[in-house]
Amino acid sequence: MSGGLTIDWCDIDRINEIQRFIDNVWRKNHILARDQQLLFWQHRFVDRPGKLSILMAEDVSEMVGMLGTIQIGFNDRGRRQPGVMLAIWIAKEEYRNLALGLRLYQRLLDEHYSFIGVFGINDEVTKIYQKMKYAIWGRIPRWARAFSKADLGALLAQGGAKYTPEAINAWLATADSGRSVPSVSGVRIVDWNPLGAEVWNKAWHNNFAPYLCGTWRDADYLQWRYLNHPRFNYFIRLAEDSSNGDIIGLFVYRLAEIRDRKERVMRIVEFLGSERGTQALAAEVCRVAEERRVAFADFYCTSPRFATSLQSVGFVCELQQISHLPALFEPLDFSRPALNGAAYVRPELAVDSRCYFEQPDVYFTRSDGDQDRPN
Amino acid sequence: MDEKTKERIRRVIASTFGVPVTQVPDNAAAGEFPLWTSLGHLDLMMAVELEFDVTIPSDVMLKLLSLNAIEKYLQNSE
Numbered sequence: 394m395s396g397g398l399t400i401d402w403c404d405i406d407r408i409n410e411i412q413r414f415i416d417n418v419w420r421k422n423h424i425l426a427r428d429q430q431l432l433f434w435q436h437r438f439v440d441r442p443g444k445l446s447i448l449m450a451e452d453v454s455e456m457v458g459m460l461g462t463i464q465i466g467f468n469d470r471g472r473r474q475p476g477v478m479l480a481i482w483i484a485k486e487e488y489r490n491l492a493l494g495l496r497l498y499q500r501l502l503d504e505h506y507s508f509i510g511v512f513g514i515n516d517e518v519t520k521i522y523q524k525m526k527y528a529i530w531g532r533i534p535r536w537a538r539a540f541s542k543a544d545l546g547a548l549l550a551q552g553g554a555k556y557t558p559e560a561i562n563a564w565l566a567t568a569d570s571g572r573s574v575p576s577v578s579g580v581r582i583v584d585w586n587p588l589g590a591e592v593w594n595k596a597w598h599n600n601f602a603p604y605l606c607g608t609w610r611d612a613d614y615l616q617w618r619y620l621n622h623p624r625f626n627y628f629i630r631l632a633e634d635s636s637n638g639d640i641i642g643l644f645v646y647r648l649a650e651i652r653d654r655k656e657r658v659m660r661i662v663e664f665l666g667s668e669r670g671t672q673a674l675a676a677e678v679c680r681v682a683e684e685r686r687v688a689f690a691d692f693y694c695t696s697p698r699f700a701t702s703l704q705s706v707g708f709v710c711e712l713q714q715i716s717h718l719p720a721l722f723e724p725l726d727f728s729r730p731a732l733n734g735a736a737y738v739r740p741e742l743a744v745d746s747r748c749y750f751e752q753p754d755v756y757f758t759r760s761d762g763d764q765d766r767p768n
Numbered sequence: 769m770d771e772k773t774k775e776r777i778r779r780v781i782a783s784t785f786g787v788p789v790t791q792v793p794d795n796a797a798a799g800e801f802p803l804w805t806s807l808g809h810l811d812l813m814m815a816v817e818l819e820f821d822v823t824i825p826s827d828v829m830l831k832l833l834s835l836n837a838i839e840k841y842l843q844n845s846e
């Protein structure tokens with residue numbers, strides 16, 4: 394190991410170096426190498442002005458490795474804890490036999506985060522997390538439902554031999570199974586503006602956080618993650634109990650366009666609330682999906698209980714289907730494996746992270762981490 | 769920690785990284801062998817756990833990047 398090796402948080406004014414490093418060492422033309430605004434947004438560092446949330450390893454003055462983090466709060470059933478999601482983790486080839494990757498990680502641990510999570514990892518990296526005693530989600534469940542049969546049929550036809558007629562019909566049938574959407578009385582669907590932040594924070598603290606485990610989804614988080622996203626347009630809908638104004642549900646989605654095609658897909662990235670709240674929101678999902686004529690809608694979530702109301706309007710768990718739907722649309726890609734992930738909490742929260750994340754109130758979705766982003 | 773234990777650690781390092789025991793010096797550390805990569809280090813930690821019947825917390829694993837550090841850790845956890 395060179396005596397000149399240092400690892401520290403990267404200064405904002407070195408963002409160009411980070412982009413060059415990603416391009417040269419990680420992947421040519423990677424989105425974060427091309428899109429500085431997206432990189433800056435993803436790695437903002439509220440607690441350290443002037444820094445990016447990227448650990449940079451330098452040997453004398455040459456950049457030799459990086460570990461990108463997304464700074465979040467972690468909700469330990471109502472208690473906010475410091476947490477991070479990991480993004481790009483790279484060490485230059487010639488530094489790998491110096492365990493530089495682990496040294497970057499070790500530097501991260503010095504910051505005493507209570508939670509570390511990561512989504513969308515390859516098989517090789519999964520082995521590392523397994524050995525570090527992380528809880529592993531080999532395949533995060535995905536629920537989906539067809540809306541426009543014509544558009545979904547046209548889309549699946551692009552998959553060629555991947556889809557038998559039986560597999561296509563099984564997906565198309567989900568459009569029919571959800572035809573009768575139950576109405577829910579006494580619940581209004583409201584937009585985020587103008588009072589979203591205030592009412593959501595009250596609801597988050599009282600009605601949501603104590604019963605969940607996952608990202609701390611207060612108004613600041615929703616504002617940053619969805620409303621301030623530099624490339625995607627997300628829509629936030631809240632379910633409000635008409636009798637007292639309480640917020641009893643949250644639904645966030647975006648409409649994904651498919652490159653060079655006319656079909657579109659609804660990607661649901663938040664769906665949680667009380668039984669009445671989510672039932673009303675499930676009806677809203679159907680209303681929007683039909684109005685916008687989406688081919689299908691999907692929702693990834695670590696725990697099945699959060700998809701119950703979606704299932705009641707025809708969504709099915711992909712694991713129970715003969716084939717899986719495409720998950721990437723820029724361009725349309727049928728080959729990518731399912732979304733996976735890994736998570737760790739410090740021993741102060743749980744002696745064994747694997748047991749901790751087996752609980753049914755663990756709520757992570759596709760928008761946690763760095764997965765719901767342009768390619 | 770007696771010499772016998774130190775020898776056991778050297779043997780574990782040697783077998784994990786596929787080198788003769790005689791090539792594992794007393795001050796062996798990450799970077800000593802081509803296979804002592806990040807993944808290789810975690811393999812070494814699992815091998816140490818098996819050999820000494822201990823459970824090493826994952827945040828501690830990352831600090832045990834040398835034979836001496838492993839020895840010290842085992843000493844303290846006795």
